[in-house]
Amino acid sequence: MAKQKIPYSTLDTPVVLVDMDKLETNIREMSQLAAEAGVKLRPHTKVHESALIARMQIEAGACGIEVGSVDQAEPMGEGGIDDILIAHPFYGEHKLATLKRLLNKPELKVTVVIDMVEQAEGISQVGQAVGRKVPVLLKIETGGNRYGVLPGKPTLNLAKKLDQLPGIELIGIYAHESGAESTEEGVAKMALEVATIMAETARMLKREGIMIEHVSVGASPTFPATCRYIKEGKFPEITEVHPGGRVIGDILYMRAFGNTREACALTVLTAVMGTSHPGHAIIDAGWKTFGAESLIDHREMPGFFWNGRPSYGSIQSRPDLWLGRLAAESAWVYYTDPKKKLSLGERLEIVPNTANLVVNIHDKLYGVRNGEVERVIPVTG
């Protein structure tokens, strides 16, 4: 007999829900876009931190995954993922000790990203110690202004130095698009610019005798445009794309054109604990559930504030409600329409500003479908 499913309306609050239909649709659409473009898809998993969802993405066609920090590769490896790219450059004995543990698993393919020779030297020593050449991608600065070496001469100089290190193998270049103007055109323009820089850089390195195979670009907002350009044959050099947040979706990525509001798969389920005030209700979740991301960088956008307050999330089916203020374990839901009040005990499903902070705060997510809990998704880190 099948295990009895419980309606998610009976869960204690606050909890984090993942709409399995939306999740599966997002996974399928991402795989399809990449497949149609003929480019490998390597989703960044920081948004869900779940080996289970990562495996769903691989089953749908992804070639492997990407994580942010080296520490996050360990639980993914233990969760059955065998091809992991570590997207952030790292440095120092602790990070290298983690890398060493990863490299000691022969079944696990680990690729790292660096933007300074000092990072690569440590990695090379570990590679020599374990007897494996560590595949390395060189991170190119394409305007994101975080990690990255400038294209052109600085990239060539660094690539030549990397070629000298015995414990690594420079196999490609890597870029992450960020900071685009928040319009569809702005995002497409950035996709084009970054792809152009990366293709030129790849050709330049090959001309100089540095035989790289991989060119990895990507971010959730630019993903469809990048796939379109690749499909049109504009950038045969690009081998891999690595969008992340789009599989889950949130308000941050929606504002950056990384997902639609409708595609957001993750919500926080909360309940109303107090309605003694005429202007707002109090719910049982605050910054300890949502994190405290106000999206302050968007503060100049029209409609950002309501009565001087930013929004900390978007309430399903209730555009008249404004989640305008968080305390540690409670929050204010303001009535923008004074005729539509909430009742004690009423439940709200809220799309958070940053899903990946919400996931990080929680140990498990509830995968729901047709009003029922289908499975518990452990956050494996």
Added chain:
Amino acid sequence: MAKQKIPYSTLDTPVVLVDMDKLETNIREMSQLAAEAGVKLRPHTKVHESALIARMQIEAGACGIEVGSVDQAEPMGEGGIDDILIAHPFYGEHKLATLKRLLNKPELKVTVVIDMVEQAEGISQVGQAVGRKVPVLLKIETGGNRYGVLPGKPTLNLAKKLDQLPGIELIGIYAHESGAESTEEGVAKMALEVATIMAETARMLKREGIMIEHVSVGASPTFPATCRYIKEGKFPEITEVHPGGRVIGDILYMRAFGNTREACALTVLTAVMGTSHPGHAIIDAGWKTFGAESLIDHREMPGFFWNGRPSYGSIQSRPDLWLGRLAAESAWVYYTDPKKKLSLGERLEIVPNTANLVVNIHDKLYGVRNGEVERVIPVTG
């Protein structure tokens, strides 16, 4: 032989440190202020979520503790705390089931706070079911504009209704000061106003034959002023104060005059992972470590932004550095003085904007003294 202590400089990053000297000083000073005023101290523990620190506070003279949500009372009870006030009103079967479990521990004294009769009705039913009258405080709206019933007639009416409920006992009134102007005078003014309202409300209820014993006020910013007024004999009605954040300290409370910058006991230890850019370094902690609190409500304050970016924390001994931007697992530390750069692997200790969000994200804190790890402090929830 004593166990060898390790220097905290050898810990992997990012980790959360608690300076034990500062913590103990903060605990002692809070106890001393309350003792000198002759008022009971019941610290709110949301800022540390640690039964161990709560026990230190009780050993130093606190009469018990206060938690925000009913769920947080359970781990504190299991951690050996026997007198817990639940500060936030709650409603609904799940919260009542938790309350019932708490009431079934005869050694545990639990007091609840409500601001609507509907909340009290559920609690009364639980009280009857377990055969214990649940002590209840009535939350008074004193300007904080969250939970609370208005002083005067609304309070009297609600108090009369509570007196009819068989499973509870109305024992007092409760207020939490918030929203003061961020100056010392503003904070003292709010302390005076709230204490005045609460003392008047207590006298009014007694005149009406409702025999309450307890009047609880407090918040970290108002705590010293409230103690001073009580010491001066202005408010003999007030029996208890409940400051919270002050024991740990952070930038949010510093801005609200709840603690000094020097008294902040909690820091995030991070390391520099990249210095390839001339204007900033990248560290190995982002919003998944700090939370994402930009303190947007203070955006009009002078010096809030540097180059258009808010600050996500204050770096120890380095006022020239600006933690101006967070990603999920990394952050930008900008050089406001271009002559003072950071080096790869260099470590930074950062006072976060909201310590209690940082604590909530982590499972353990490292208690440090004289450069060494003295003990691990589990975050018990």
